[in-house]
Amino acid sequence: MMKNTITKSLSFLLLFLFLSFFVSALYSNSQKQQDHSIADVKKLPKLKTLIMGDSQCLRGIDPRVFDSAFNYASTGESIIVSYYKLKDLLETRTDIDQIVLTSTLGYFGESKSDYISKPYLWKEMIDFQEIAQIKNKHRLYLYKFLKTYFFAYKGMREEFFERHFADVPEEIPYYKGFRPKPTGYYLDVSQIADKQFKDKKLFDESLLIYLNMFLELAQKHGIQVTMVRMPVSQRYHDKVMSYITEDKLAERCLELKKKFADFVFLDYLNIYWGQEEEVLFDDTHLNEEAALSFSRLLVDSLPINHKSGAASAFFSFYAIKVESI
Amino acid sequence: MSWKLEYVFLIAASTLLDYLCALQMAKKQTKPERKPYLIASVIGNLGMLFAFKYFNFFSSCFSGPVLNVILPVGISFYTFQTLSYSIDVYRGKMKPETHLGRFALYVSFFPQLVAGPIERASRLLPQFKLEHDWNAVRARDGLVLMLWGLFRKVVVADNIALFVNSVFETDKEFGGLSILLAAYIFTFQVYLDFAAYSEIARGAAKVMGYDLMINFKRPYHATSLTDLWQRWHISLMTWLRDYIYVPMTSSKDSKWKKSRNLLLVFFLSGLWHGASWTFIVWGLLHGIFLVIENLTKTIRAQIYDHFFTTSSRLRFFIKNTITITILSVVGLFFRASSLDQGFSMLLRVFDFTTYRFDFGVQNYKLLIFCILVMALILIIEAVEERLSWEAMFLQSSLVFRWTIYSLMIMACFAFIAIKSQPFVYFQF
Structure with a gap:
């Protein structure tokens, strides 16, 4: 009787995992089809500047002001995911000569330590076993591996329902990976600082290991890396500073410069203080107009100047429909 | 509702009190001799309930002091459960439980401790005395019940709640039509949420070999309020009937006295749900509608008989629609955060000049989802009134059943909310 029960239970578990794997793969593929960036970055005829980072980068750096650039950032992306995305891309592309890697307050912080946003999009690139070994967190990354391959659809309710409660237009125009946010809003999201920084360390050493790996990989391929700290509002900054006593990112970057001579760090954290209403979509993201002017400023400050002819032209993404490259 | 370690002492005190009172009552031959112990049990349990659930409400009504307490988990359920035991022993309907551990298990039986069903000692205690061997079929049935409950809670109730929340949180922006729709959907949400908890509780108990009572019997197929309350939260309604209404009422009483008693029962039902005027108004309104229904029973039957045959589907539809509409519209007070909000929303439901399609683009998808799942569940339940899905399902092939379970x-994984969404009845 008991043997029969165990056999049946295991058989059911196998059937469930099989179906779940199938549905998970279907969901992952449907999401990938909505997200053009992986396919598009590989199809580009020419790519000189690769832009990487999280949503602040995705919304804030306009690749059209560069000559042959692509914004390969994604929402919630950590340096771990950026590293594996770069590693995957460099297997096929050899024409990249500079990377703009954005960093935000908390980009190397504890809250990002084991966070992988939408791992199913990058599942073929991410080496879960390697992360587990580097971080010495085998159980956690086995769980993440199983979740990615068998339960990618978990929480899809958010996609299905909750996006429809957004206060602003959700259809985001897409151009060379860039997804700007509309102008005319300044949403208060400063409370996210609580989640990101309360009782948390500003630097997670395992993320700094990945930054090192990222820079080593870039160096091996002769690619110059510039780390850009993106602008935020003063109220968000002050809230963050109420949790952390010292902001030592610049100091840590100077240490890295000893090892990677051509590594550059540009800090734009406070450049828009006092004019937040005009330039920010919310406390941590630039709006469409500001993204353009910020990108123009950035392209002139980079060590390798790949400025496009269109850099000084006026264009509005919200005036056009979704456009492929 | 919340949980603190100190609250173990409350449930322990309630358990000990009723255990000892029942043992003492068993030693006495007559009801008058047993009465002091019954009174001690009633005062002890209701006193505890009053202190933790109602004191602040009544005190604030008279601008009195406020106690810094939070509502202990499951207190409304286990105090009623232990009270029913004491009253049954007092009435001589059952013998007291002499084993303290077994009695404590009856009071704190985990599947139903937090939100019922409010079990009677005469049903549950004898089951604790039986030996339970492992039974794969029973365990499977229990797990299927739990899965069905989880599905109804996570996939349906929590998601239709998104529409309800959006209307109730910014109700001033909406006209009567949206409010009416939100009222229908909210009542359905409460039904699914609470029925889901009851199914999970029944399922968990069944896996271990225990049978808990059925708390909901397809209430959306009720054709009158009387019928509705025999199908909705059955464990509470039968408790109120057996321990409050029946002792106060005899068949010889005038219809006015019966109506008064009915009103009292529904007033108490509202108060049981929460220490707030909104719940009291909710209970009283249900009482009033039930009294009206009872007083007009003959004339309504004559009207229906004049226009429809007894088996007419249209007759069923009209009666059912009226019942569900009353349940839903009165339900506005159940969800409203204040009496002002409740009355303001109620007035707009009856102000047809405010009717417009104003639920906003973002709510359309949700509304369609709500209507589709409500229709689907109601169809499933309509069929279930005539035949058993369960029997049909269990006769189907193993691969088919396993695929459905999967x-x-x-x-459940796909639709689970990111923030936890507690069961509605956990607050009581």
Whole structure:
């Protein structure tokens, strides 16, 4: 009787995992089809500047002001995911000569330590076993591996329902990976600082290991890396500073410069203080107009100047429909 | 509702009090001799309930002091459960439980401790005395019940709640039509949420070999309020009937006295749900509608008989629609955060000049989802009134059943809310 029960239970578990794997793969593929960036970055005829980072980068750096650039950032992306995305891309592309890697307050912080946003999009690139070994967190990354391959659809309710409660237009125009946010809003999201920084360390050493790996990989391929700290509002900054006593990112970057001579760090954290209403979509993201002017400023400050002819032209993404490259 | 370690002492005190009172009552031959112990049990349990659930409400009504307490988990349920035991022993309907551990298990039986069903000692205690061997079929049935409950809670109730929340949180922006729709959907949400908890509780108990009572019997197929309350939260309604209404009422009483007693029962039902005027108004309104229904029973029957045959589907539809509409519109007070909000929303439901399609683009998708799942569940239940899905389902092939189970589990993963959404009845 008991043997029969165990056999049946295991058989059911196998059937469930099989179906779940199938549905998970279907969901992952449907999401990938909505997200053009992986396919598009590989199809580009020419790519000189690769832009990487999280949503602040995705919304804030306009690749059209560069000559042959692509914004390969994604929402919630950590340096771990950026590293594996770069590693995957460099297997096929050899024409990249500079990377703009954005960093935000908390980009190397504890809250990002084991966070992988939408791992199913990058599942073929991410080496879960390697992360587990580097971080010495085998159980956690086995769980993440199983979740990615068998339960990618978990929480899809958010996609299905909750996006429809957004206060602003959700259809985001897409151009060379860039997804700007509309102008005319300044949403208060400063409370996210609580989640990101309360009782948390500003630097997670395992993320700094990945930054090192990222820079080593870039160096091996002769690619110059510039780390850009993106602008935020003063109220968000002050809230963050109420949790952390010292902001030592610049100091840590100077240490890295000893090892990677051509590594550059540009800090734009406070450049828009006092004019937040005009330039920010919310406390941590630039709006469409500001993204353009910020990108123009950035392209002139980079060590390798790949400025496009269109850099000084006026264009509005919200005036056009979704456009492929 | 919340949990603190100190609250173990409350449930322990309630357990000990009723255990000892029942033992003492068993030693006495007559009811008058047993009465002091019954009174001690009633005062002890209701006193505890009053202190933790109602004191602040009544005190604030008279601008009195406020106690810094939070509502202990499950207190409304286990105090009623232990009270029913004491009253049954007092009435001589059952013998007291002499084993303290077994009695404590009856009071704190985990599947139903937090939100019922409010079990009677005469049903549950004898089950604790039986030996339970492992039974794979029973365990499977229990797990299927739990899965069905989880599915109804996570996939349906929590998601239709998104529409309800959006209307109730910014109700001033909406006209009567949206409010009416939100009222219908909210009542359905409460039904699914609470029925889901009851199914999970029944399922968990069944896996271990215990049978808990059925708390909901397809209430959306009720054709009158009387019928509705025999199908909705059955454990509470039968408790109120057996321990409050029946002792106060005899068949010889005038219809006015019966109506008064009915009003009292529904007033208490409202108060049981929460220490707030909104719940009291909710209970009283249900009482008033039930009294009206009872007083007009003959004339309504004559009207229906004049226009429809007894088996007419249209007759069923009209009666059912009226019942569900009353349940839903009165339900506005159940969800409203204040009496002002409740009355303001109620007035707009009856102000047809405010009717417009104003639920906003973002709510359309949700509304369609709500209507589709409500229709689907009502169809499933309509068929179930005539034949047993369960029997049909269990006769189907193993692969088919396992595929359905798998899809239900996957749906739960897919639709689970990121923030935890507690069961509605956990607050009581």
